[in-house]
Amino acid sequence: MSDHSVPARGVAAGDERAAHRGAAGSTSRSRGTDRTTPSEPTTGATAASAAPRPGKPVAGETLLEIRDLQKYFPLTQGIVFKRTIGHVRAVDGVNLTMRRGETVGLVGESGCGKSTVSKLLVALEKPTSGSILYKGRDVARMSGRALKDYRREVQIIFQDPYASLNPRMTVGDIVAEGWAVHSDVAPKKGRLQRTQELLDRVGLNPDYVNRYPHQFSGGQRQRIGIARALALRPEVIVCDEPVSALDVSVQAQVVNLLEDLQDEFGLSYLFIAHDLSVVRHISDRVAVMYLGSIVEEGTDEQVYTSPSHPYTQALLSSVPLHEPVLRGQKDRILLQGDVPSPANPPSGCRFRTRCWKAQDVCAEQAPALVDRGQGHPSACHFAEAREVVPVDAE
Amino acid sequence: MTRPDLSPSAPARPAAGNPLLEVDDLHVEFRTRSGVVHAVNGVSYSLSEGETLAILGESGSGKSVSAQAIMGILDTPPAVIAGGGIWFEGRDLLQQTPDEQRRVRGPGISMIFQDALSSLNPVYSVGYQIGEMFRAHRGTSKKEARQRAVELMDRVRIPAAASRVDDYPHQFSGGMRQRVMIAMAIALDPKVLIADEPTTALDVTVQAQVMDLLKDLQRDTGMGLVLITHDLGVVNEVADNVAVMYAGEIVERGTVDDVFTDPAHPYTDGLMSSVPQVEAKGGRLQPIAGQPPNLAAIPSGCPFHPRCPRRRLGAAAAPGRECATDVPPLRLVVPGREAACHYSEEVLGV
Numbered sequence: 001m002s003d004h005s006v007p008a009r010g011v012a013a014g015d016e017r018a019a020h021r022g023a024a025g026s027t028s029r030s031r032g033t034d035r036t037t038p039s040e041p042t043t044g045a046t047a048a049s050a051a052p053r054p055g056k057p058v059a060g061e062t063l064l065e066i067r068d069l070q071k072y073f074p075l076t077q078g079i080v081f082k083r084t085i086g087h088v089r090a091v092d093g094v095n096l097t098m099r100r101g102e103t104v105g106l107v108g109e110s111g112c113g114k115s116t117v118s119k120l121l122v123a124l125e126k127p128t129s130g131s132i133l134y135k136g137r138d139v140a141r142m143s144g145r146a147l148k149d150y151r152r153e154v155q156i157i158f159q160d161p162y163a164s165l166n167p168r169m170t171v172g173d174i175v176a177e178g179w180a181v182h183s184d185v186a187p188k189k190g191r192l193q194r195t196q197e198l199l200d201r202v203g204l205n206p207d208y209v210n211r212y213p214h215q216f217s218g219g220q221r222q223r224i225g226i227a228r229a230l231a232l233r234p235e236v237i238v239c240d241e242p243v244s245a246l247d248v249s250v251q252a253q254v255v256n257l258l259e260d261l262q263d264e265f266g267l268s269y270l271f272i273a274h275d276l277s278v279v280r281h282i283s284d285r286v287a288v289m290y291l292g293s294i295v296e297e298g299t300d301e302q303v304y305t306s307p308s309h310p311y312t313q314a315l316l317s318s319v320p321l322h323e324p325v326l327r328g329q330k331d332r333i334l335l336q337g338d339v340p341s342p343a344n345p346p347s348g349c350r351f352r353t354r355c356w357k358a359q360d361v362c363a364e365q366a367p368a369l370v371d372r373g374q375g376h377p378s379a380c381h382f383a384e385a386r387e388v389v390p391v392d393a394e
Numbered sequence: 395m396t397r398p399d400l401s402p403s404a405p406a407r408p409a410a411g412n413p414l415l416e417v418d419d420l421h422v423e424f425r426t427r428s429g430v431v432h433a434v435n436g437v438s439y440s441l442s443e444g445e446t447l448a449i450l451g452e453s454g455s456g457k458s459v460s461a462q463a464i465m466g467i468l469d470t471p472p473a474v475i476a477g478g479g480i481w482f483e484g485r486d487l488l489q490q491t492p493d494e495q496r497r498v499r500g501p502g503i504s505m506i507f508q509d510a511l512s513s514l515n516p517v518y519s520v521g522y523q524i525g526e527m528f529r530a531h532r533g534t535s536k537k538e539a540r541q542r543a544v545e546l547m548d549r550v551r552i553p554a555a556a557s558r559v560d561d562y563p564h565q566f567s568g569g570m571r572q573r574v575m576i577a578m579a580i581a582l583d584p585k586v587l588i589a590d591e592p593t594t595a596l597d598v599t600v601q602a603q604v605m606d607l608l609k610d611l612q613r614d615t616g617m618g619l620v621l622i623t624h625d626l627g628v629v630n631e632v633a634d635n636v637a638v639m640y641a642g643e644i645v646e647r648g649t650v651d652d653v654f655t656d657p658a659h660p661y662t663d664g665l666m667s668s669v670p671q672v673e674a675k676g677g678r679l680q681p682i683a684g685q686p687p688n689l690a691a692i693p694s695g696c697p698f699h700p701r702c703p704r705r706r707l708g709a710a711a712a713p714g715r716e717c718a719t720d721v722p723p724l725r726l727v728v729p730g731r732e733a734a735c736h737y738s739e740e741v742l743g744v
Binding site for chain 1: 452453553567601602605606624625650651654655664666668670671673675676678681682
């Protein structure tokens with residue numbers, strides 16, 4: 001692990017990590033809640049505060065820049081002679097930047113195109129138009145050596161830990177597979193040891209290298225997926241719904257592991273999820289997607305406490321709250337109808353068919369994603385900040 | 395009621411009428427070639443008219459199996475109801491013949507499932523499937539059943555019900571399919587509706603619509619609702635009472651307000667602090683260590699003890715309250731609250 005290229009980090013981060021090194025493991029006893037267990041020993045970072053966690057890298061230079069990204073999938077008719085009769089506009093004009101060490105959350109409901117964005121980012125799909133700039137270079141134009149490097153530096157963790165691991169390969173082979181292509185990352189001799197270090201780092205017993213995926217639980221499998229992504233020493237990890245398939249008590253273990261790894265290796269995450277609470281917890285900045293485009297973007301604080309796009313407001317108001325005292329205190333915005341088909345999206349603003357603020361201008365003019373006086377960009381002609389989620393009383 | 399005995403620790407029942415449904419010390423096992431899996435181990439609860447009871451638990455906690463036992467839809471074998479009773483309106487369903495059970499359950503208890511697409515038959519129109527309830531249990535004509543189906547689709551707020559009644563399940567969106575399921579479930583005005591993760595597969599805005607619909611229907615009909623879920627937020631927003639399940643047992647029970655404000659069982663406490671909240675960014679999450687137990691080899695003593703931060707083993711434990719050997723009974727800790735932990739008073743801080 002020590003040979004991992006690690007950016008400079010504070011001493012405090014090291015201590016904090018040491019305290020949590022075992023916490024990622026399944027045998028951990030490190031606990032302590034600020035709820036009802038004052039007598040329990042608490043670890044340093046447990047105090048509930050909105051301050052960035054200690055050891056978290058400070059966002060650096062721009063790493064990824066997505067400009068006007070579009071991905072259309074053709075709809076065809078006919079069996080022998082296929083005619084294109086239209087397009088599903090899965091991603092339609094997405095702009096997003098990610099800086100080094102940052103976690104960008106991407107939230108939206110099913111079918112909004114967030115997973116297509118993740119596939120475009122790891123170059124599994126080619127964009128229809130627009131560009132993804134990685135360290136200033138356009139990914140779509142990369143080839144040969146540059147593309148190979150890009151594919152090593154940008155890794156992905158998938159949602160379904162049952163489908164994303166090959167059942168016929170041992171855990172060791174799964175984690176080490178990337179080195180067959182990127183052989184310069186790990187010298188042939190030390191690979192077994194390196195695999196075991198990686199398993200240990202993600203909280204799995206290093207002796208499990210020869211086991212098969214079916215011998216692990218969902219949370220453990222997700223750790224294997226994380227170890228596989230880490231093996232190539234990436235700079236960016238695209239996390240596509242990494243905790244959605246896990247039980248709640250296991251979800252927290254994986255979220256904490258992702259945070260620790262970010263601190264240790266200076267990783268940048270694009271964290272894609274539909275669970276607004278998890279996204280708020282882990283993200284520095286949040287982008288909200290609806291029907292192929294981003295409707296609002298800002299820091300987690302801006303988006304969650306003063307959402308200004310009606311869709312963000314509706315989304316937030318639908319999240320059930322956990323505190324009995326807050327029950328019934330939030331605005332209830334019930335959206336009517338369903339999301340329109342991305343094959344035939346509404347003209348102008350995509351959201352206007354379900355929006356209570358819609359006027360004629362919304363059908364004629366697509367609102368740009370710009371700051372409309374709220375301090376963060378919002379793609380609504382009538383953007384207006386509104387507190388939807390009550391502030392936690394605690 | 396001819397129910398034989400009420401356990402001394404029965405919680406204060408809500409004033410909203412008599413219990414409609416009582417599950418009494420239910421045991422369900424799956425007898426497989428590789429051993430016996432104890433899915434439900436002595437679960438008891440009751441449901442009154444108009445009450446919403448949430449059964450909260452993670453996958454494999456036995457929450458769905460107990461509901462399937464009530465509905466009589468367990469696959470037997472391998473499943474076996476190894477003990478206990480299920481009392482509905484004063485009769486023990488388990489003592490009745492399958493035919494009698496069917497006549498009671500059909501109009502009395504109904505259930506909706508998580509995955510509406512696989513629960514609907516793809517080769518029949520939704521109108522036909524909703525109408526089947528009337529044809530089978532009321533003997534109405536096909537034409538009238540179809541008309542009733544339109545009314546029901548209207549009632550569950552499916553737009554343009556009259557023109558969509560002959561559509562097939564695949565032509566509906568996820569939220570609309572779940573409404574079709576709800577329409578089937580409420581067709582015969584059941585006294586009890588069991589909803590097994592009804593909104594887990596749905597997006598959050600659609601989840602809000604469906605939960606709203608269920609609450610409105612409950613208000614209109616006064617039915618009792620058993621809501622099975624793993625989502626703490628959903629429990630908080632819609633349920634009156636909650637039973638928390640772990641390893642096939644109820645480990646805590648009480649009103650949602652009490653349990654969520656001040657959990658009395660370490661597992662409930664752990665769940666609460668492991669979930670991030672939308673209303674605040676919060677500090678580091680506090681996960682429950684380890685994995686949920688294998689139901690074929692449930693730990694001795696308290697099933698939660700290997701993961702419990704408060705366990706007391708050996709000499710540290712009070713006599714008869716050793717966590718690895720003595721099974722903690724579900725007992726009354728404070729008025730209106732039961733928990734299955736030797737040290738609930740400490741967890742509560744009373």
